[in-house]
Structure formats: structure tokens, C-alpha cells
Amino acid sequence: MRYVGMEVDKARVDIARMSLADLIGAAFQMKPYQITGPDWMANQRFDILAKLPDGAATTDAPQMLQNLLAERYG
Numbered sequence: 001m002r003y004v005g006m007e008v009d010k011a012r013v014d015i016a017r018m019s020l021a022d023l024i025g026a027a028f029q030m031k032p033y034q035i036t037g038p039d040w041m042a043n044q045r046f047d048i049l050a051k052l053p054d055g056a057a058t059t060d061a062p063q064m065l066q067n068l069l070a071e072r073y074g
Contacts, residue, residue: 027065
């Protein structure tokens, strides 16, 4: 079985089987009890594979995830 969670190295971000609620928590450093929404936010799972831009640090991943979520979900 494939892992669930987020792995970040110097070249890429690999997010596997995380819900939108989990992604919001990771992007904005929030606890699960701070995130509310429709049931699908916790039940539907997403995979994201992204290349880090040249010069980006692994610590930039949450901000990049915030940008991705804002672009996709408004």
C-alpha cells in the first residue's frame, strides 16, 4: 500500500492520499479541530506531485501549498 502524507525533499513535494482538510491543515499549520466544512473535505483524497523551483527551500512547501489551494479553490 502506498503511504499517506507529505514528503518534501530538495527537488519535489510528494503528497499522497491526503484529504482537502489535511492539505489545509498542512498549508496553514492548523489543527484538525480548527477546520470545518462539508464531509467530502475529509473523505475525498488527493495526490499531488510538484517540482520545487530552483532555489526554493523545503521549508517553502507550506506557502507553495497555500498558493496551490488558493488557485484551485479560491
